Amino acid sequence: MKRGLDYRISRVLDLGITGYPLRIRRRLKMLNALAVLIAIASAAYAVSYAMTDMHAYRWVIAVNLGLVAMAFGVPLMHRVSDILAGLVIAGTEFAALFGLVALLGRDSGIQLNFIIGAVAGFLILGLDHLALSIGAVIVCLALHIAAWFLFPAGIVAVDPGFLAQLYVSSALTAFGLSAGVAYYAFRLAERAEAETERLLRNILPGSIVERLRENADEPIAEAFPVASILFSDIQGFVSLSKRLGPERTVALLNEMMRRFDALADRHGVEKIKTIGDAYMAAAGVPEPVADHADRLAKMALDMLAEKDAVADRFGVTIPMRIGLASGPVMAGIIGTRKFSYDVWGDAVNLAARLEATGEPGRVQLSPEARLALTAFDCEPRSEIDIKGMGPVETWLLLRRPAAA
Secondary structure, X not given: OHHHHHHHHHHHHOOOOOOOOHHXXXXXXXXXXXXXXXXXXXXXXXXXXXXXXXXXXXXXXXXXXXXXXXXXXXXXXXXXXXXXXXXXXXXXXXXXXXXXXXXXXXXXXXXXXXXXXXXXXXHHHOHHHHHHHHHHHHHHHHHHHXXXXXXXXXXXXOOHHHHHHHHHHHHHHHHHHHHHHHHHHHHHHHHHHHHHXXXXXXXXXXXXXXXXXXOOOOOOEEEEEXXXXXXXXXXXXXXXXXXXXXXXXXXXXXXXXXXXXXXXXXXXOEEEEEEOOEEEEEEOOOOOOOOXXXXXXXXXXXXXXXXHHHHHHHOOXXXXXXXXXXXXXXXXXXXXXXXXXXXXXHHHHHHHHHHHOOOOOOEEEOHHHHHHOOOEEEEEEEEEEEOOOEEEEEEEEEEEEOOO
């Protein structure tokens, strides 16, 4: 029930804002929210005046119904310009409120609604039109003061008891609209912050996000005495992509990488990056862990299983190789624009070489990675001449963990 109500409210607040950039859409949503509040308050006033004395208050009723009509037209104005609705709301409200004070007098308290302009001026026009926003605030202040001094009594004779009711309702409306608009503005700001937070945490490790928040200008780079690195790659990917075509290739990669990302979350592993069909992950950075090699070994075997599931779904064979190495590494933020968290060091280079010289469907390990494992059996492969490192004894990870 609540979800259905939230959906209907969201649909109303989204009226007329399609096609605008996100930042402008947020402001237009707040304008729509303000228009809804204006329509509800003005309709309630019109009914109240009509029930009291429709003939005596006919002009007051007409003004309030005019405000309701204006509020309903706000979404249509968005389609003309992102600023039109704000200008119309400001102009209509200013004229209507001033006219109502003239009709009912200052004891009605209607001039209190001009105080809302201190908030609404920026809301309805935005910071992109700062001069107009400040101008709206100044006009509200001027009209509030002018209404007080110009209309000690109104044109329409009003019962003192009804005037007291009007003052209370005007105060409630002013406070209610101000609070409602402020609440919705903060709610949108919190949602925007949450979206930014989610996006940052999709790009960077959580602990790195916190450090950036605390010291945005401080370089982030640190050394880790031991960690494990994983590289995976599809052998013959170019020919495979030619057979699949662009759309199916992207669909296959997206499905496979989504599954790998889920594995990284499950095993407590940090995804570093993808480059085409290659996937790089690390364990033990940025938070050191004792079982870094075991985590990546479990993930590597699960990656092979998930790869086979994706291959079956697309009706192809995916010969994937995985290399896993352990050792000291350095990690940190590279660059100042479109930056990313990266890892480098001999262990990183070795993991990449182990992947490139590995066997399809197998996980090739460095000696350090094999020694760091505590829950898996391995079988020796042979010495492999690694470019820049010379002969390196390598091992192949078995698909089953060692018996407990």
